[in-house]
Amino acid sequence: MSPAGSTRWCPTPEQVMILEEMYRSGIKTPNASQIQQITSHLSFYGKIEGKNVFYWFQNHKARERQKLRRKLSKQLQLQQQLYHHPNNHHFLHYFDSLASPAFQHLSYYNSPSPFPQVEVHEDAAKQQVMNYTWKLDVPEKPDIDKSMTKMYGGDWLMMVDLGPSLSSSPPCYFSTARPPLKTLELFPVSATTSLKEECCNNSSPCNITSNNSTPPPKVVLTLP
Amino acid sequence: MSPAGSTRWCPTPEQVMILEEMYRSGIKTPNASQIQQITSHLSFYGKIEGKNVFYWFQNHKARERQKLRRKLSKQLQLQQQLYHHPNNHHFLHYFDSLASPAFQHLSYYNSPSPFPQVEVHEDAAKQQVMNYTWKLDVPEKPDIDKSMTKMYGGDWLMMVDLGPSLSSSPPCYFSTARPPLKTLELFPVSATTSLKEECCNNSSPCNITSNNSTPPPKVVLTLP
DNA sequence: GCAAATTAATGATTTATTCAAG
DNA sequence: CTTGAATAAATCATTAATTTGC
Numbered sequence: 271m272s273p274a275g276s277t278r279w280c281p282t283p284e285q286v287m288i289l290e291e292m293y294r295s296g297i298k299t300p301n302a303s304q305i306q307q308i309t310s311h312l313s314f315y316g317k318i319e320g321k322n323v324f325y326w327f328q329n330h331k332a333r334e335r336q337k338l339r340r341k342l343s344k345q346l347q348l349q350q351q352l353y354h355h356p357n358n359h360h361f362l363h364y365f366d367s368l369a370s371p372a373f374q375h376l377s378y379y380n381s382p383s384p385f386p387q388v389e390v391h392e393d394a395a396k397q398q399v400m401n402y403t404w405k406l407d408v409p410e411k412p413d414i415d416k417s418m419t420k421m422y423g424g425d426w427l428m429m430v431d432l433g434p435s436l437s438s439s440p441p442c443y444f445s446t447a448r449p450p451l452k453t454l455e456l457f458p459v460s461a462t463t464s465l466k467e468e469c470c471n472n473s474s475p476c477n478i479t480s481n482n483s484t485p486p487p488k489v490v491l492t493l494p
Numbered sequence: 495m496s497p498a499g500s501t502r503w504c505p506t507p508e509q510v511m512i513l514e515e516m517y518r519s520g521i522k523t524p525n526a527s528q529i530q531q532i533t534s535h536l537s538f539y540g541k542i543e544g545k546n547v548f549y550w551f552q553n554h555k556a557r558e559r560q561k562l563r564r565k566l567s568k569q570l571q572l573q574q575q576l577y578h579h580p581n582n583h584h585f586l587h588y589f590d591s592l593a594s595p596a597f598q599h600l601s602y603y604n605s606p607s608p609f610p611q612v613e614v615h616e617d618a619a620k621q622q623v624m625n626y627t628w629k630l631d632v633p634e635k636p637d638i639d640k641s642m643t644k645m646y647g648g649d650w651l652m653m654v655d656l657g658p659s660l661s662s663s664p665p666c667y668f669s670t671a672r673p674p675l676k677t678l679e680l681f682p683v684s685a686t687t688s689l690k691e692e693c694c695n696n697s698s699p700c701n702i703t704s705n706n707s708t709p710p711p712k713v714v715l716t717l718p
Numbered sequence: 719g720c721a722a723a724t725t726a727a728t729g730a731t732t733t734a735t736t737c738a739a740g
Numbered sequence: 741c742t743t744g745a746a747t748a749a750a751t752c753a754t755t756a757a758t759t760t761g762c
Contacts, residue, residue, distance in 0.1 A: 282566070329735080502729050502754060523747080549730060556748065557728080 279322040285312045289326055298331050300324075503546040508539040513550055522555050524548075 281289070292300075292308065300308060300323065309320045505513070516524075516532070524532060524547070533544045 333735080500755085504729085504755075546729080550728090552748085553728065553730085556750090559748085 279318060281318070281322070281326070282316040285315045285318060288312060288315075289323070289330070293327065293330055293334075298327065300327055503542065505542070505546070505550070506540040509536045509542065512536060512539075513547070513554070517551070517554055522551065524551055 289308075289312070297304065302320075305320050305323045305327075308323045309318055312318045312323065513532075513536070521528065526544075529544050529547045533542055533547050536542045536547070
């Protein structure tokens with residue numbers, strides 16, 4: 271829930287629906303007066319502030335434009351493909367797929383290096399690429415002790431965190447030994463602790479590192 | 495369960511139980527390290543991969559949210575039905591507050607349905623209402639038309655936009671002086687709040703940065 | 719009872735949003 | 741503003757429940 275310390279507005283579905291309706295109705299850049307009215311009315315559905323409305327319209331407008339642009343360019347590319355000989359399709363398709371949002375994390379199409387991270391061949395279909403990355407699955411190299419695997423979408427990437435004592439963040443819910451006999455007794459973790467940990471999740475390095483010298487202060491819950 | 499040639503992971507009851515227990519314990523979005531631990535330990539009960547764990551938490555979280563949202567929607571519909579009922583004092587009360595000066599320039603009161611309806615199923619109706627309500631642009635002071643709102647140090651300020659047509663006029667500061675509408679107190683919107691329970695806002699930076707303040711020197715490797 | 723047909727759950731992908739660094 | 745990084749939402753797809761007719 272949005273705790274007191276929450277930094278960001280989480281619109282309720284209704285708020286979003288209404289905002290989108292307004293946008294479609296012609297309100298693209300509400301002025302302050304409008305923003306205030308909108309805010310007041312949306313507050314019926316949940317906590318909301320003027321800035322939330324403002325930013326929402328800003329972003330929404332920007333991204334609608336972006337969407338449109340993307341759609342147009344896609345159409346253009348398709349049209350251009352029609353004029354090309356079938357032999358060229360491989361290439362075009364490939365770059366098409368690279369340009370798709372699904373690959374934004376691999377490399378932007380305007381990136382200087384079009385084949386930066388995952389080596390794929392021209393004939394590799396999108397699907398194949400995805401499967402490819404997943405098949406590798408987790409680690410193997412020993413030095414990844416200190417590595418963090420990060421996932422984005424369907425991809426499984428390896429992130430080596432050179433930062434200090436990253437192992438401190440995730441509390442260990444297991445012993446490294448074999449699984450317990452009574453599974454349910456394994457997790458009588460206090461909600462507080464685990465929730466706290468939860469909020470720290472997301473990749474953003476949770477290192478609460480007062481100094482790098484402290485070796486991994488792992489928390490191991492003892493099994494019954 | 496999981497046939498040999500199965501294309502997708504079929505969790506064993508034990509695995510599901512453990513995963514659910516962990517979720518309840520607060521693990522909503524395990525990081526890569528946690529995923530690995532979970533995976534290796536759940537593998538005791540059957541074949542499992544990291545991505546399975548990753549997807550499981552993603553899906554579970556999403557579907558819990560979904561459940562809550564649906565519940566909320568139903569409640570909202572009920573509330574709105576109440577609103578339409580002439581005898582409802584709460585809502586009448588609410589609309590009394592709408593009569594405040596802040597809304598005088600909106601034609602809410604001429605509208606057959608003064609409140610933006612959230613009709614999930616009736617797109618046409620929704621559209622109608624919204625157009626009716628919001629299309630009529632606000633007769634605001636023209637001077638803030640080209641204004642821009644900006645966040646500054648947690649405060650919400652109004653700034654004159656230096657963009658296209660910079661009309662210089664007294665900017666309108668509205669956010670700090672909110673109208674005395676107290677809509678939230680009239681209705682139990684706790685459901686909304688609890689919905690956000692999921693949010694587990696990631697935005698909160700978890701790092702209590704150390705002294706050396708070395709920015710996380712991360713290297714992203716892609717597995718071959 | 720028991721499969722074929724249907725439907726509900728849920729694993730896996732893809733697309734859209736969000737945040738904030740540059 | 742642009743864009744990288746991450747998440748959430750939406751969607752696709754397959755498996756399990758279940759219904760149905762025999």
